[in-house]
Amino acid sequence: MxxxxxxxxxxxxxxxxxxxxxxxxxxxxxxxxxxxxxxxxxxxxxxxxxxxxxxxxxxxxxxxxxxxxxxxxxxxxxxxxxxxxxxxxxxxxxxxxxxxxxxxxxxxxxxxxxxxxxxxxxxxxxxxxxxxxxxxxxxxxxxxxxLESAVPDLITWSLVEIIREKLSAKTGDVTLSIHKMSATPSGGTLATVFNLFDQFSLGEIGSAFRPYALSPVPNPRKVPSRDTLVTKLLGVRTIPELGTLTTSVAGTTDTSVVQRSWGLHASLPSRQQKSYGPNFSFVEFYRARSWFHGILVHFSLALLGIVMVTPLRGIARKFVSQPGEGPDKETASKEEMEQRGIAIPDVEPRPDQIAASRAWYKGSMYYLTGIxxxxxxxxVLEDDVDLPGGVFTASCLGQRYIDRLDGAGFKMETKLIPS
Missing domain, CATH: 3.40.50.720 (NAD(P)-binding Rossmann-like Domain)
Incomplete structure (x- = not known):
C-alpha cells in the first residue's frame, strides 16, 4: 500500500x-x-x-x-x-x-x-x-x-462495535480485567511514577482524574457506583465471566482514556454513528488468584499511594531502576499479557447475550508498546483515518489498526456470549 x-x-x-x-x-x-x-x-x-x-x-x-x-x-x-x-x-x-x-x-x-x-x-x-x-x-x-492505555481502549471499542453491529444497541456497563501481566517495569516507567508527584500538586492530579475530565464533551449522567460497602473496603469482587477481581494499578489511568474515547465518538462527525451511548460506563480491575490475594493487592496499592504523597517517596526512589534500564531480552521474551472485558447492551430487559473480548500477547511488554x-x-501513514486535527485515542483508528496489530502478534477476539 x-x-x-x-x-x-x-x-x-x-x-x-x-x-x-x-x-x-x-x-x-x-x-x-x-x-x-x-x-x-x-x-x-x-x-x-x-x-x-x-x-x-x-x-x-x-x-x-x-x-x-x-x-x-x-x-x-x-x-x-x-x-x-x-x-x-x-x-x-x-x-x-x-x-x-x-x-x-x-x-x-x-x-x-x-x-x-x-x-x-x-x-x-x-x-x-x-x-x-x-x-x-x-x-x-x-x-x-x-500498553497503557491503548489496549483497554481498543478492547472497549471492539465490545461496543459488536453490540452495535450484532444487537443494534448502544452499550451500558463495560468491565475490563487485567487477567495476566507478567512484566518487569523499566527504569523509565518507575521514574515516571515518581516524577508525576514532583511535577503536579495533589489538586492537579485529582482534577485530571475526575470522571470524564479528558472528554471533549461533558457527561451529565452521574455514573452509579457498582461497589458494595465490602468491595469498597476490601477491593475484591467476583464477576462470573471474569472471576475474582481486585484493584488495578492502571485502572484510573485507563479509565480516563476510555472516557475520552466516549466523548470523541459522541462528538466527532465521522464517528457519531458509532457512539458508545448515553448510559455507558467503564471500570477496570486486576484478576486476583483468590480473595486473600485480592485484598493484599488492594491494600498494597493503597500503601503505595501513601508513599507517593509523603517524604517516603524520596527514599523509595533510591531502590528502583534508573531511566534507560530495563529487563534483558531473554527475561523480556518470557513476559506475557492478557486482558479480558465484558459489555452489557443498554437495553431493557437485560438481553440473553452480552459481549466478551480477550486480548493477549506473549513477549516483551516494552516491545508491545513499540508495536x-x-x-x-x-x-495514519497509509490510511485515510477521516480525522481532523486534534487530540485522539487509539480507538479512533478503528478496525484497520486492530488488524495491523494482529499481523504483528497482538491478538484480540471479541464475540457474543450467553448472559
Missing amino acids: SFRNHDRQYDLVVFGATGYTGALTAEHITAHLPSNLKWAVAGRSETKLQNVIAECKKLNPNRLQPEIEICNLNGAELNALAKKTFILITVVGPYSQYGEHAFRACAENGTHYFDATGEVPWVAKMLAKYEDAAKASGAMMFPQMG LLSEAALT
Whole structure:
C-alpha cells in the first residue's frame, strides 16, 4: 500500500530511539514496516544512534535504513525536527518533565504525533494548552498509545462495535480485567511514577482524574457506583465471566482514556454513528488468584499511594531502576499479557447475550508498546483515518489498526456470549 502524500523529508521519526523503549520501537519498524519507509532515529548522542542503526541493519539489511537526527530537548530543535517529518513518535519520558516541547512542536507544525505516556495530568495539561493549535494545523495527536492505555481502549471499542453491529444497541456497563501481566517495569516507567508527584500538586492530579475530565464533551449522567460497602473496603469482587477481581494499578489511568474515547465518538462527525451511548460506563480491575490475594493487592496499592504523597517517596526512589534500564531480552521474551472485558447492551430487559473480548500477547511488554506505536503510525501513514486535527485515542483508528496489530502478534477476539 502506498503512503499518503506529504512534503516532509521523513515519513516517520522516532525521537528517543536510544532509550529502552525507543530502541525496541526502532527494532519493530525495521522488521515489520514497509522497506521503503523514509525514517530517522533522533536523540542527543550520535554514537548511541549509530549503535541503534547498526542493530537495525543486522535485523533487516535490505531495507531503507534510518537517517540520524541529533536533537536535544529544547523547543527550537524539536520545532525544527517536527517540520521535517510527517509523523513523530516520541518515547522520551517522563513526559511531564521532558515531553512538552515535542507535543507543542507537532501541534503547531501540523505533524502527527504519538507517545507512550501514562501521565494523565500531563495529558490534561497538553489538551488545555495545545489542542486548539493542533486543530488549526491539522495535526493528529495520539498520547497514551502504549500498553497503557491503548489496549483497554481498543478492547472497549471492539465490545461496543459488536453490540452495535450484532444487537443494534448502544452499550451500558463495560468491565475490563487485567487477567495476566507478567512484566518487569523499566527504569523509565518507575521514574515516571515518581516524577508525576514532583511535577503536579495533589489538586492537579485529582482534577485530571475526575470522571470524564479528558472528554471533549461533558457527561451529565452521574455514573452509579457498582461497589458494595465490602468491595469498597476490601477491593475484591467476583464477576462470573471474569472471576475474582481486585484493584488495578492502571485502572484510573485507563479509565480516563476510555472516557475520552466516549466523548470523541459522541462528538466527532465521522464517528457519531458509532457512539458508545448515553448510559455507558467503564471500570477496570486486576484478576486476583483468590480473595486473600485480592485484598493484599488492594491494600498494597493503597500503601503505595501513601508513599507517593509523603517524604517516603524520596527514599523509595533510591531502590528502583534508573531511566534507560530495563529487563534483558531473554527475561523480556518470557513476559506475557492478557486482558479480558465484558459489555452489557443498554437495553431493557437485560438481553440473553452480552459481549466478551480477550486480548493477549506473549513477549516483551516494552516491545508491545513499540508495536502499538509503530502500527498506529503506519495506519495514519497509509490510511485515510477521516480525522481532523486534534487530540485522539487509539480507538479512533478503528478496525484497520486492530488488524495491523494482529499481523504483528497482538491478538484480540471479541464475540457474543450467553448472559
